[in-house]
Amino acid sequence: MNNTESPNIKPLLSVKNLKKHFVTKKNFFGHPKEYAYSLNGISFDINKGETLGLVGESGCGKTTAGRTIMGIYKPTDGEVYLHGERLDLTKGPEKRIQMIFQDPYACLNPRMTVGEIIGEPLEINHVYEDKKAKQNRIYELLELVGLSKEQANRFPHEFSGGQRQRIGIARALAVNPDIIICDEPISALDVSIQAQVVNLMRRLQKELGLTYLFIAHDLAMVKYISDRVAVMYMGEIMELAEAEALYANPMHPYTKSLLAAIPVPDPDVHQDISIIKGEIGAADVVGCPFALRCSQASDRCFKEKPVIKDVEGHKIACHLL
Ligand SMILES: Nc1ncnc2c1ncn2[C@@H]1O[C@H](COP(=O)(O)OP(=O)(O)O)[C@@H](O)[C@H]1O
Numbered sequence: 043m044n045n046t047e048s049p050n051i052k053p054l055l056s057v058k059n060l061k062k063h064f065v066t067k068k069n070f071f072g073h074p075k076e077y078a079y080s081l082n083g084i085s086f087d088i089n090k091g092e093t094l095g096l097v098g099e100s101g102c103g104k105t106t107a108g109r110t111i112m113g114i115y116k117p118t119d120g121e122v123y124l125h126g127e128r129l130d131l132t133k134g135p136e137k138r139i140q141m142i143f144q145d146p147y148a149c150l151n152p153r154m155t156v157g158e159i160i161g162e163p164l165e166i167n168h169v170y171e172d173k174k175a176k177q178n179r180i181y182e183l184l185e186l187v188g189l190s191k192e193q194a195n196r197f198p199h200e201f202s203g204g205q206r207q208r209i210g211i212a213r214a215l216a217v218n219p220d221i222i223i224c225d226e227p228i229s230a231l232d233v234s235i236q237a238q239v240v241n242l243m244r245r246l247q248k249e250l251g252l253t254y255l256f257i258a259h260d261l262a263m264v265k266y267i268s269d270r271v272a273v274m275y276m277g278e279i280m281e282l283a284e285a286e287a288l289y290a291n292p293m294h295p296y297t298k299s300l301l302a303a304i305p306v307p308d309p310d311v312h313q314d315i316s317i318i319k320g321e322i323g324a325a326d327v328v329g330c331p332f333a334l335r336c337s338q339a340s341d342r343c344f345k346e347k348p349v350i351k352d353v354e355g356h357k358i359a360c361h362l363l
Pocket residue numbers: 064065066078079080098099100101102103104105106107
């Protein structure tokens with residue numbers, strides 16, 4: 043977790059100006075005519091053992107970011123480096139990067155036993171020659187996530203939502219990945235179960251030295267797991283800072299409004315519901331993507347795209363600061 047020993051130490055994952063534009067319409071000749079500008083050049087580093095929270099409203103491009111980093115989507119532009127080595131994302135998914143999904147049921151094959159589901163990545167990557175060794179690894183993974191080896195022969199529908207997410211985590215861990223991209227892993231779970239899954243992920247992180255990119259749609263969900271947090275809006279990062287600094291001193295108007303939307307448990311504290319006003323802007327706007335909804339936007343915000351700069355330790359894309 044501490045990378046101060048050597049100033050030259052490379053980040054575990056480095057994302058540089060990553061873009062993904064989907065073709066949504068083609069012309070008569072089959073040439074692209076319209077695009078969805080889902081990811082518009084995001085950049086960040088993640089160090090070993092660290093958790094970077096990636097937060098933004100639904101549709102802002104979080105899943106696209108995760109899938110493009112993994113090599114599931116071919117990037118339109120930009121690069122991803124693992125241990126300083128540039129990944130060839132045209133080759134498809136990279137085994138050292140694994141993903142945990144929001145809906146643990148949709149991604150678990152209902153006709154496979156839990157043992158087969160967890161063992162599949164081992165099989166695909168030819169990790170074990172020996173059947174017995176593979177079986178033992180499956181049992182070990184089940185126990186690691188708080189399930190028992192007796193459950194290996196059961197099917198996904200026999201498990202609760204929280205248990206299914208544990209199966210998804212065990213499957214992601216099977217091939218000892220360097221980094222796990224967690225795409226809203228607790229959003230679909232009951233509130234009472236969310237903390238259990240987050241605690242499990244934190245324990246595994248400590249025990250195994252894991253690194254996470256933890257995606258969520260609100261800041262409350264990533265608060266207890268993130269070392270740093272990146273706030274995304276319409277395919278771009280608006281603010282990135284140490285978690286403590288971000289929650290204590292949000293600087294970007296968008297981060298402020300997201301934080302104001304966190305429900306306050308104390309019923310005597312009244313919320314400011316004036317929060318986010320206006321429409322979601324067009325994806326190909328020239329200026330700041332948030333300008334349309336920003337109460338402080340000036341002329342310049344509509345005309346000129348703010349570049350990310352360092353302000354008091356926060357990386358921030360805003361003309362107002
Ligand atoms: N395969 C796709 N083809 C076209 N548009 C897509 C595709 N996947 C996502 N999008 C669009 O990209 C934007 C971001 O989507 P997504 O990454 O799923 O957002 P999030 O995960 O933050 O909710 C949305 O407007 C969505 O409609």
